[in-house]
Amino acid sequence: MESLEQKDIRGALNEKEGFQIWWRLLRPHTLTASFVPVLIGTTLAALDYQVRFELFLAMLVASMLIQSATNMFNEYYDYVRGLDNENSVGIGGTIVRDGISPKTVLGLALSFFAVAIILGIYISISSSWWIALIGMISMLCGFLYTGGPYPIAYTPFGELFAGFFMGTVIIGISYYIQASTITGSVVLVSIPIALLIGTILLSNNIRDLDGDKENGRKTIAILLGRKKARNLLGSLFAISYLLTVGYVVIGMIPIWSLLTFLSLKKARDAYQGFKHKTMPIDMMPAMKATAQTNTFYGLLLGLSLLIQLLYPLSF
Template sequence: MNTRPDSDKGWRIWWNLTRPHTLTAAFVPVLLGTVLALEYTQFHWLLFLAMLLASMLIQAATNMINEYYDFTRGLDNEQSVGIGGAIVRNGVKPKTVLSLAFILFGIALLLGIYICANSSWWIAVIGLVCMAAAYFYTGGPFPIAYSPFGEITAGFFMGFVIILISFYIQTGTIDTTVMLVSIPVSILVGAILLANNIRDLDGDKENGRKTIAILLGRKNAIYFLAAMFIVAYGIVVALVIAGLVSPWLLITFLSIPKAVKATTGFIGKTMPIQMMPAMKATAQTNTIFGFLLSIGFLIDYFY
């Protein structure tokens, strides 16, 4: 194993360490929360950019903390899929990865100060709670990711909370409809974690984790994933029927094929590498759904 990254590919090692395919889980909620605010106030683009960058930095830092603790607990090796691999494949020192995560937290904190100065200092409290949740997701003596509460935690903070903060810093208020709209996005963020846990079920079980996928078993976990997709789309239909949102939001149904691909992609698979396409499709469902939801609100706003 190398003791340091090769200079010609060093940037790629650090980029992969952020797990860039996961960063849309931070981008989509900020975009949606901001789009929802357009009906109520003038768009504050600097606040949007600060919130967007802070959220993506926290997401990247969370991934690095995950990489560090999964390595130190012996969960990751050179054959592990779905990881950045900086430690096990490229010889980056574990402490360097953890230090970089805290640096990203620090930058996010500075951005948070700007956001608070232009909105409310209560955001600082919520932001610190979010960073604590990000750390304790895989850090500390009782990691959230090793319990049945990983999906709920990720969905709550990366969906519900980020959408509401993004809306609040633009408008200075919270709206019930915004809270309801954030629920399907939160469910789909949780689905990403469930898909990850279905893929890693055997290895996680051997290492003593108690995730939902392990407790339900692979077959039932796949059914549960399908149910999460159905509920997410069902909430959109319910909101439209109730007259709380525009029928334009039904444009989100264009993402259903990805949800189907994600669900069926797990059936009959037992090897983690075989399930990577399904894992990817789950993340893409969240991304496409969130973008289409935002587009639906934009169409309604302008027309």
């Protein structure tokens, strides 16, 4: 039987049973962090090259599988290390609240990795075997984020690794498999996306600051403290939008890309949502707004590139 506290947590998180249990295991609110970079890399390539849709689709599915598996490893290893319990807030809850076997979660994660490897082989055959090497390194980092003896998530570098591999690397690969080359402009355009992906992890670490500190983690949020971590979050938002303006001014991306500023309200909501909050459950709306900032910014940037493709316009 569930305790009253558990029922309150389920209600606050709007957790449902049935299919929703398995859906939550994927942590769908974070999956745009893999969808958006593939979209951006592909649309950047489409401005100058013929895009192969089958490669785009394979890259998209592989990236989302790797991220989903990483989320499962996260849940599995946090449970194994005793960091999560039935009253924890913000995790998928599949093991600690829904009673799914830890071995099942681990098995699903490994199965997702296996399918991603098959897709990676197809992508490599169609482009370059360097993609296979980069993909394996990315998958290893996904596992080591919470797995292994020294999990990346327990250090101050979690946001950096997540932003680099899920932002810059995925955008770069998505561009390369279509264009058979990579440019400095593609790397630079990836930076705002990488920063916004980093903010998703940072918001998670701000929410979990107290619990993580008790469990010996050394995240950047813990090292800075709650107030400075929130200011860092705001700074990363600001840098992302300022870089966007700069890229438009120098002609690196089209003037249509100023549409990304329509997502600015979500960034503001995220920043303000952490203000004067100390309880994890009270910070959930701010976390959601952080993820939505990345989603809306990325989709609007992708849309701006598609508009430029159809209706070329210079600044």
